[in-house]
Amino acid sequence: MIQPYQVGEVVTVTFTAVVAATPDVAGGSYTLALSDDVHLDLPLIADGEPDIDVARVTPADGQPVPGQIWADQLDREWFAVVGERGDRDRAVLIRAEGAETYWRDVHANRELGPIRLLRPAPAAGGE
Known part of the structure; x- marks a missing residue:
């Protein structure tokens, strides 16, 4: 079993998720789906903010295939x-x-x- 994290400890959390809803720019948040049952609401963030790295993985329309x-x-x-x-x-x-x-x-x-x-x-x- 993993030991509990300590107060003051610096950790890196990495996950891949699907943007599950149109970002709520006015409300300053967006919803990510980690699985069918687990959704996470996060504040709008931009790549380059301190200690945040956002990477695009797959287009919303899926992976390109020949002929498209x-x-x-x-x-x-x-x-x-x-x-x-x-x-x-x-x-x-x-x-x-x-x-x-x-x-x-x-x-x-x-x-x-x-x-x-x-x-x-x-x-x-x-x-």
């Missing part, structure tokens, strides 16, 4: 393609100008993220 069109926060379009190793789960994004990067790098970028899905991949047969 995504947009960054500058409204530039990115086309998802199969990664260099042929792994569909490691899709890369390519802009019309030829810039290519792993999707997580665009999504997590402070100026470009989060990315959002513009168009799903075409159905089999091009429909």
